[in-house]
Amino acid sequence: MNLLAFNLPLVALIPFLGAPIAAWAARFNRLASAWVAGIVTFLSLLILMPVVHIPFDNDTLIQSWSWLPALGLDFAFRLDGLSLLFSFLILLIGLLVILYARYYLSPQDSMGRFFAYMLMFMGSMLGIVLSENLIQLVIFWELTSLTSFLLISYWQYSQDARDGARMALTITGAGGLAMLAGVLMIGNIVGSFNLTDVLASGDLIRQNEHYLTVLVLILLGVFTKSAQFPFHFWLPHAMAAPTPVSAYLHSATMVKAGIFVLARLFPVLSGTEAWGWLVGGAGMITMVLGAYTALFKHDLKGLLAYSTISHLGLITLLFGFSTKLAAVAAIFHIINHATFKASLFMVAGIIDHECGTRDMRKVNGLLKYMPHTAVLAMIAASAMAGVPLLNGFLSKEMFFQQSLVATDHHPLSWAIPIIVTFGAVFSVAYSLRFIHDVFFNGEPQGLTKTPHEPPRFMRIPVDILVLLCLGVGMVPVLIVAPILTVAVAASLQGVPPDYSLAIWHGFNLPLLMSSIALVFGAIVYFYREKLFRWHDENLPRVDAKTLFNRVTHGLLVLSGKISRLFDRGSLQNAISWVLLSGVAATLYGFLQFDSPLFGDRTLLDANLLTMVQVGILIVASILTAVMHHKRLVALIIIGVIGLIVSLGFVKFSAPDLALTQLSVEVVTIVLLLLALFFLPQHSPQERSHKRLTRDLVLSVSAGVTVMLLAMAVMTRDYSSISGFFLENSKPGGGGTNVVNVILVDFRGFDTLGEIVVLALAGLGIFALLENLRLPAPLRDIDGREWSHDPHPPIMQTLTRLLFPLMLMVAVFIFMRGHNLPGGGFIAGLIAAVALISQYLANGIAWTNARIKVDMHKVIAIGLTAAFVTGFAAMFLSYPFLTTTFTYLKWPIVGKFEIASAMIFDLGVFLVVVGATVLILVELGKLSHASHSLAQQEKK
């Protein structure tokens, strides 16, 4: 296996693999995890090394594997000059930060967690810069948001850390989602998400009608990540993170991810007017606003945070210029900013570490306490200010130059150099403040400890970075030119323009601008006290965090209101939505088509008897609704409805249904009576007039809709599969009662399901009522006590006499079921009624003592019977539930039929008996128990 065939993914993934190891190592020795982090980073660097030469040979290395072809997502990595430059920044600064953090973290801090998060972040960052596939880039992009959430909230007990982390995640996460949309649109336009294809399709994208949408979406991602106005406010609050995190994420790497995408997609998106306005505009505002605000921050890290925002704005503005030379300057400044800002953050961390505070009103005169650190800080801060012979000066000169020439065709172009210089003035002023306030300006104020130089190794990373600032500033051609050239070539996807890295360009306008900035910067700093006062008095204080918290809280309240406005936790409300949807859906469906509601089939004549029946049905239905407060009366009326429906079945020649309806009616009424006992006897008049109207309208429209549906069907001519059943019932199913043959044979599977439902109802109610103890009312609604004689002797005698007779009826109904009205279901109900009447008449204890069968077992046997009937066929390799029948001839009895379906029907019978009796007996037991409960309480 050739390592070089897949080393790019390894570079990005090794930190992820190292993260759990670093966390695990901390269990043995906290320093071990720092070592692991360092070694892992070094390993990544090492694996990158063998291919480093490729960009310098003007080649691009692509390592790609198919991952999700349906989406166009490849597992694809790319190494060109731009990715190489960023990889170096990430890995080298990463190494320095790890070394620094090892000394920075206090013994109370968990090193394992810190370094694990850090490595995951590093891997995500490497993933962004090495991605060839844009979706994969977005994946790593969002991973940096997630890992930075973990890093910012590292000190989780601090409210600031939690809030800052959530704000950062929200803003950068939102940008990432926008960018995802933009990337998907690019993929749709280009037909590929791979950078090689995308970068070659600049014209295609710019000329597409959706170009502006794409641009805005991508820029939302860029601006949020790189803290560009108006999304810059999260960055200062992310400073609640430990300082190594700020140095790494919030100056050198993560905030540069947005800039990286600008550089990456520069050949595709830049060069249009929209790009100029959006990118240049945001960059310019950010640059000036950041520089101005930085001066007024008393917190060292606050100052550095706003300074970072300002410098990111500067880089963005350069890209906004859209020229090749501006891109050179931008990329150059990325390098320079990373070096001096990372070192400054580290110094801020050292000062915080040594003084216990970062407030520049307290931290003064540190020069004599830590001279070495002071020198480093002064050099880095001077680079930040753009002092000659330092790296910041060079890129700033290029920037000034570009601000003069890049937009010379624009009517407002004269303003740009002025605004830019204005920003630079403040940049000098805050750099000066950093140097003067901290290292000079008298003695420290109210520090709890005496500051001194940090441990030697904590300073080494700063040493290295500051040396780089000097080196690049003095001999740029040697140190930075090669990598800069290849990075620019990759960003531009072409030959880099001619540019000069010379320190001296002669007396020209950029030099003048630099000088103005230095002089006026010093003046501004000199009059700072006045300026601070003016700033405090005249400018409104906007605290982004309070605002953000208020917005999120408002959103929380609002979403609660909306969702609870709809979801009131009321069943009636939910049901009315269901009914309304039913009516609306039906109407909507019907009205979409221009077809008649009714067919042209002639209807039957309405005779008097039918009219009377229908009349009773209507009156009874209305009465049920009206009388629902009087539950017992309502129940009786419901009984009337059931009876009329049964009569209707008889009229339309469906004796089976009529029989079923009647027996179901009996059982349900008994069941409801038992349940009624537990309901409150008085039901409140809860209905407001408004709700009554609403419910009335809803129920009438639901009723009318159902009627229309029924009418629509019944007025149409009708042809169905029922003819088949009539023809095949006898020859195929062996029975003349088609309804029964359908139930046990043609659609026996439905019946199997339905008896399972019935069994479930029995078992479910049993499970529900177990351990349930409900208090029973002591008196009825009219204040009468319950009867003391629940089992009158006449009723007892009568029911005991009737019992065998009722069972005989059940058997009779069962046996004839296959050919004549009847069957297992009806027979089961009749048998259940026989048993229930015993319970009612003789009491539960008496009856249970005589019927020792566990109803659970009856149900189980019933289900088994049905199951086995169906299963037997499978042994003969017929499908489940295939039936057979034959005729037997017995003496006396004569010739009769025996069908396998009858065993199935027996199963139905048993389940019906078992479930019904189980339910009723459990409810009865419950009321029995409640009575004794009530009696006890009475005593």
Place this chain on the structure above:
Amino acid sequence: MTVSQLPVLLILLPLLGGISTLFARPKGIGLQRVLSLTFTSALLLLSVYTVSIANSGDYSVYLLGNWTAPFGIVLVLDRLSSLMLLLTAILAIVALCYAISQDTDKKGQHFHVLYQIQLFGLNGAFLTGDLFNLFVFFEVLLLASYGLLLHGGGRLRTKGGLHYVVINLVGSSLFLFAVGTLYGILGTLNIADMSTHINQLDTADQGIVAAAGLLLLVVFGIKAAIFPLYLWLPGAYAHTSAAVAALFAIMTKVGLYAIIRVHGTLFSEQAGGLAGLYADVVLVLGLVTLAMAVLGVFASRALKEQTAFLILASVATILIGVGINTTASLAATLYYLIHSTLIGAGLFLLADIIARARGSYSDRLRAGAPIKHAIFIGSVFFITAIAIVGMPPLSGFIGKVMILEAALSSTFSAWIYAVILLGSLLMIMAMARSGSILFYQVDTSLDGDGEKLNLRAMAMALILVLASPVLVIAAGPVSEFTQSVASQLSNHQAYINAVMSQPAYQGGK
């Protein structure tokens, strides 16, 4: 030619499981557990085998009672049903192990019987090719799930369960109205046969069939929890036991499956004027549902409630994908469906573990006392949250991105992008807040009274959560499979032909 008994075995196995655990009741919970585990594991193995059979691309049509379509009831096994069966079986075994490890099954009677019958109902619904038989299995499901929802008792649980059952009973009545109307016009109940009739429908009957079709959509919408029919979901899911809630991650998918299967077949592109009747409605309502779900996620006061709304959000995302109604969108949606079912279930288990670890603070989103193993539980929560809100690099992201890409062809694409992306953002914010409150914002001066971490229970949650990275790594093959599912679905004529031409078994030779 012999009959392949596979389709019916998938339904009968859990039924037999239910009957035998019922018989085993007097012997105590131990034997019931053994039986329940045995039957569920067997079902898992059978389901894995089923996927391999179905993946050949052939339909296995099973004629119950040996009656040919459209007269008898048919079972149809295709790729989609095999996928649903496998998902069900995976959830079933994990949730069952969780229930046993936390002794949930001891909290009341008949847990295992109800559980097995629930699987009977699910598998029946996923396999039947008959609309009325689907109704029957809906009833089985309803009763079994009602029993499971209430298992263990409690006031809020009883209230949530009552709402669930009453709303669904109203839905059952609507189902009967719709089926009755369709049978009245089309004269058949077999879905394939109904489709044939609709394809040749007299224009005079179009309006009434459309009305019944959309009424049927309301019924499935209740099951799937579409706006404004989802009101039963938050209460029922948030207050039931964790194992049951986890298993119920598949319940909403039954409704979604029914829409894909029934509406997709009846109103396919061959249906003339009725083609795609449901799609735009589903899409628009999906967008509204997602918006409401996200608000619910944001406003939740407890983690289980939040999880319920997250489930709702995932349902809504699936609805959007179904509503876009292209082969690509269906393939993407099915990938997302696999993801959301497993991860949603995992989050329910995890929420329960967190609630137990926090003791009296339970799952309320309020700062509480420190919990034991906070880093471990917190890390698992972090991963699960990333997966469920659809952040990279986990499966929720992949699924969402595929749906978004498929959405570019839709006329509603701007709306879809806006709602899905803004919704994701709000969910990210909400989950960051929840995690922050549960794990970071603790009062270290307090002593927690939480339970010790039950490692076996945690293992079950982890199995589900780790499905997410697996789905990402195996995104290629998985999406290839869902694509083959979607393309089989789009070939409606093949489905009709397979069902209608299946001959009855003629005897041994």
